Amino acid sequence: MKRFILIICVIFLNSLFIVLECKASESVSPEQIQRLFPKATVIGNKASDFPVYPVYQLQELIGYAFESNDLVEFPGFSGDRINLLIGIDVQGNIVGIEVLHHHEPIFLHGLGPEPMNRFIDQYIGQNVSNRVIVDSAANDTNPNDNTVHVDGVTKATVSVIVISDTVLLSALQVAKNKLTGFASAPAATAKPGLYEPLNTDTLFERGLLQRWEISPEVFEDELGASLDDYPDGTFYLQDGETFTVYFAYLNSPLIGKNLLGEADFTRLQAMLKPNEQAFMVMSSGFFSYLEPEFKPGTVPTRVSLQQNGLPFGMRDLNFYSFEPQQLAGNLEATNDLQIFAVNTQSGFNPSLPMQLSLNIDIAKNHLISQQLQLTHPYTLPKDLFDIAAPTEEYKPEPAWIRVWKMRWPVITVLALSLIAVTAIFALQHQLSANEKRFRWIRWSFMFYTLIFIGWYAQGQLSVVNIYPILQSVKSGFDLQVYLMDPVLFILWSYVFVSLFIVGRGIFCGWLCPFGALQEMVGWVAKKFRIRQRKIPFAVHRKLWWIKYAILGGLVITSYISLSDAEVLSEVEPFKTAITLHFVRYWPFVLYTVALLAAGLFINKFYCRYVCPLGAGLAILGYFHKFEWLTRRKECGKPCTMCYHKCDIKAITPEGKVDYNECVQCLECIVYYNNDDLCPPLKKAKKGPKRKPDMADSLAVEVR
Incomplete structure (x- = not known):
């Protein structure tokens, strides 16, 4: 051994x-x-x-x-x-x-x-x-x-x-x-037909064109130093001069056409990509909103838009690369007049309040630089825009719902089989009264479990399925993780409930595909009269603890390294025998065949001594409520038939059922209900022996 x-x-x-x-x-x-x-x-x-x-x-x-x-x-x-x-x-x-x-x-x-x-x-x-x-x-x-x-x-x-x-x-x-062309349509688009001639002063009065004046004192307050302390060329100070920034939204003809003129406005509309919003910015005075190293066609660092607390970059359109910088009306263009574009796919909405932001980084000397940020509000009238009703973004159905819809035939058959096995257990005494009928039912279900639940539906429960539950202790519980495989979810739900009713046996004896395969190997051993190895019951009890030790090692490893735990879970041969149909690298096949071969000499060797899943189910099943495998007072003393006949040795020499190890094959119930097999029933069937009376003696003499 x-x-x-x-x-x-x-x-x-x-x-x-x-x-x-x-x-x-x-x-x-x-x-x-x-x-x-x-x-x-x-x-x-x-x-x-x-x-x-x-x-x-x-x-x-x-x-x-x-x-x-x-x-x-x-x-x-x-x-x-x-x-x-x-x-x-x-x-x-x-x-x-x-x-x-x-x-x-x-x-x-x-x-x-x-x-x-x-x-x-x-x-x-x-x-x-x-x-x-x-x-x-x-x-x-x-x-x-x-x-x-x-x-x-x-x-x-x-x-x-x-x-x-x-x-x-x-x-x-x-x-x-x-990427351009993949964004949803903007929530607000400028009305293309809304136009009336307006001069520059009217644009200022209505707030459509903004004039933002910043005095030297504001700069000095924000910087905490005099502007004279900065290197020559940083500021162009003149008496009474302010730094003035002009900016306006250009997509609306009411603003854009009046500022740029009809020809430039038409040219701008042709340049803009779908969903792009255009803004004009220029400045005058002792500073510029553009950094000295700014290159046309790029995003400036000193200026940006803000909305709802989020910054939005403004990309220069290089609008005046081949055209003179000029504006319609009486507003004189400056050398830093630029047209910028903001893409609405980043979430920008021109109909909502926004702010123009100056983000200025000024070098005081070659070691020290100082930053300041100034913002100016800008809100456009709602009547400039066509406001689109918000559209719900398409979201696919959750993956688990799609899987359940795809596998509904399998789910239906599985649900019916679970109802059937529940009925078998509920009617165990009636069904087992006829030995042949019960054997036919049991073996039919074993083949169903192996072929349909295991090989076809891939419903082999595994200790690997427990790892997400263990990981949820650290990362939080997510029901969708367990709903991803409907067959496993239904089986686990059924098994979990049954554990607290009758223990681990319903799964291990009826719903485990590898257990069914081992059952068939045991049947082959009996058919060919392969001699079974006798293991003393005391040794047998000690060998039970191997699977509990394996389970403990896997649980501890899963918290240290999930990857290593998955590797060590190859102690289960389920993947080789059930999931991959033995089509795998030869060491795995050899290991699985060795376990099945062991079952020829020790019935259900793997289930009894190695299976960590069975150990885990036994721990939970310890708290089961019912012990419904009926026993007689003669069981264990003087009758020990069930102890000797139990292939998995889950019945003690005293005749008690150890529900932690019992797979509830119901073979003992077949013996219990059969007066040709159960010794106490056989004895009762024969009736009590009686002494011969006078009539019997006379009958003998007459013969």
């Missing part, structure tokens, strides 16, 4: 050494981005306003790279997010995807990374405006339709749906915030 256990342990340890986890670094390197954009020559730093890395070819922006974890939160099957590095070009096409981090067990320690990578590769070349559906439908629909079908991964439905949502919704966020 010791040699046998040693051989099993060596095989298991060898298989664990094969399982190595590739821990991807979560910090993005330029080399990783370069792989997404092979033609890139410059990769910018992560932007401060939105978490993307701009990518350039020479001076031309060609796209953005970003981490999905910065933009979306979709927990995977393990409860942890799948972090992807994604690249999109300026047309909104996905150019590359690289997996930075994930904890999906089916890919880490089951199917391997290749199926995951093949699935992800189907998204490369897709535009973020496409509607992508994960199924096996052919892409031969209407060519004008933007619906695209991609193939899923068998046995990894939940993981691929989460990956799909992660890719598409994070890329769509970047497109809406950074």
